[in-house]
Amino acid sequence: MPADIAILTKYFPKLTEKQREQFEQLQELYSFWNNQINVISRQDIENLYEKHILHSLGIAKVLNFKHGTEILDVGTGGGFPGIPLAILFPECQFHLVDSIGKKIKVVTEVAQALGLKNLTAQHERAENVASDFDFIVSRAVTRLKPFYGWVQNKVTKNQFNDMKNGILYLKGGDLQEELDEFGKKYKLYNLSDYFSEEFFETKKVVYVPF
Numbered sequence: 001m002p003a004d005i006a007i008l009t010k011y012f013p014k015l016t017e018k019q020r021e022q023f024e025q026l027q028e029l030y031s032f033w034n035n036q037i038n039v040i041s042r043q044d045i046e047n048l049y050e051k052h053i054l055h056s057l058g059i060a061k062v063l064n065f066k067h068g069t070e071i072l073d074v075g076t077g078g079g080f081p082g083i084p085l086a087i088l089f090p091e092c093q094f095h096l097v098d099s100i101g102k103k104i105k106v107v108t109e110v111a112q113a114l115g116l117k118n119l120t121a122q123h124e125r126a127e128n129v130a131s132d133f134d135f136i137v138s139r140a141v142t143r144l145k146p147f148y149g150w151v152q153n154k155v156t157k158n159q160f161n162d163m164k165n166g167i168l169y170l171k172g173g174d175l176q177e178e179l180d181e182f183g184k185k186y187k188l189y190n191l192s193d194y195f196s197e198e199f200f201e202t203k204k205v206v207y208v209p210f
């Protein structure tokens, strides 16, 4: 069955032919790899393009990363949001880390099959990742407060994007308690402002400037 990327082109009409092909390849790649190593729930693989790929690209609606931006994806699992973002921003550099080696194997295999040159993957706990990044992205890893602690020394002060360097974290559901506990400055972006599908009704990007 050919992958239907219409839900992506609807919101990202300027994708190049190469990007369309890469997004199309994801269906087969994740179907194959998810059978070997579970990185997406069986039920969700049916909704790969909406619930995983478009959801990941929600970060791109909040910030259009400038060329040369360096981005760390913490707790990437099978590559979300890092892989869809690396396809969308071929001029930016992505580093994807996860504390489970099997998941990094999936990321490496998928990136290699796509020919992604702007992505590296590392089996490591986020706390131990060295070097500086402009932005940290993530989805479904831990609460903001501990997350901030893991990454606070990893964001460079060299700013050249339209938003101050910081964290762009995909979150869903009721966040109030977590945000109260966090106690630092943040801004919420509703993905329902960009995407009309029901799935995005409660989905948000939490932006934490550094």
Ligand SMILES: C[S@@+](CC[C@H](N)C(=O)[O-])C[C@H]1O[C@@H](n2cnc3c(N)ncnc32)[C@H](O)[C@@H]1O
Binding pocket: 074, 075, 076, 077, 078, 079, 080, 081, 097, 098, 099, 100, 103, 124, 125, 126, 127, 138, 139, 140, 141
């Ligand atoms: C629920 S999964 C989410 C995966 C992916 N971000 C997604 O949205 O599909 C959480 C991932 O975070 C990883 N993780 C948890 N703590 C971590 C840490 N301290 N450093 C790196 N990865 C971590 C886990 O191994 C797991 O793959």
